[in-house]
Amino acid sequence: MIINGVGQVYEIKTELDNLERLPSQIISYYQAFKYVSIVTDKAHADVLRKRLQGTDVGLIELTNRQTLSTLIEPHEHLSGLNQTSMFKILRKPEYETALMEHYNTLPNVSQFDYYRACQMWFEKMDVETCHRYLLRFLKARNTVRQHECAFKKKCQ
Numbered sequence: 001m002i003i004n005g006v007g008q009v010y011e012i013k014t015e016l017d018n019l020e021r022l023p024s025q026i027i028s029y030y031q032a033f034k035y036v037s038i039v040t041d042k043a044h045a046d047v048l049r050k051r052l053q054g055t056d057v058g059l060i061e062l063t064n065r066q067t068l069s070t071l072i073e074p075h076e077h078l079s080g081l082n083q084t085s086m087f088k089i090l091r092k093p094e095y096e097t098a099l100m101e102h103y104n105t106l107p108n109v110s111q112f113d114y115y116r117a118c119q120m121w122f123e124k125m126d127v128e129t130c131h132r133y134l135l136r137f138l139k140a141r142n143t144v145r146q147h148e149c150a151f152k153k154k155c156q
Contacts, residue, residue, distance in 0.1 A: 007135045008035035008074065010060075015043035019051075026057055030080030032089055032134060037074045045071065083123040086134045094137040095122055102129070 002008050009029045013019060022038070029036045037058030040048055045061045049071055052059050058074030087095060099106055099121050107117035122130060 006035055006076075007033045007131075007138070008037060009033045011036065011038050013038055013040045013044050013048070015041050017044075019044065019047070027080065028085075030077050031082040031085035032131075034076045034078060034081070034131070035074045036077070039068070078127075081127045081131055083125065083127055083130045084119070086130045087119050087122045089134060090137055094133075095119075097137075098122065098125075098130075098133040 002010070011022070011025055011029070013022065026036055035058070036056070037060055038048055038052070039060045039062065041062050042064065045059070048059055052072055056075040056077040057072070058070065059072040061069045061071055063069050090098070095118055096106060099118060102125055103121060107114060107121060109117045
C-alpha cells in the first residue's frame with residue numbers, strides 16, 4: 001500500500017500464486033481504497049491483462065530485466081468504498097480523533113458499547129470524509145520508518 005495523497009493498494013501475484021481469490025481480494029481493497037493495481041510477472045501478465053480489461057484495476061508487470069512496466073493504468077473506483085471497512089482499519093486513537101474533529105465529542109456510553117457506538121458515528125459520516133481520515137491516519141503511521149528505526153536501533 002502506498003499513501004501518496006490518493007492511497008493505492010498493490011496486490012502481488014507471482015507465478016507461484018493462484019489467481020482464484022483475486023476477484024474477492026480486489027473487492028475487499030476497493031472497500032477502503034480508490035486505486036488498486038496488480039503487480040505480476042510474465043507468467044500471469046497476459047491472462048490478467050484480458051481479465052482486467054474494462055475494469056478500474058491497474059496492471060504492472062515485473063519484466064525479465066527486473067523493471068516494472070505499467071500495462072494498464074488504474075482508475076479511480078468509488079462505488080465500493082465502505083465506511084465500516086475503513087473504520088475497522090483505524091486504531092482507537094485514530095477513530096477517536098476523527099470523531100472529535102467531526103462531531104466535537106465522543107460517544108458517552110459504557111465501555112462495553114463504546115466501540116460499536118464509535119463505529120456507528122463513523123458510518124454516519126459521508127464516505128469521502130471517512131476516506132480522507134483513513135488516508136491521513138495511515139500516512140501518519142509511517143510504519144516503514146518505524147520498522148527501519150527498530151532494525152537500526154538508532155533513530156530518534
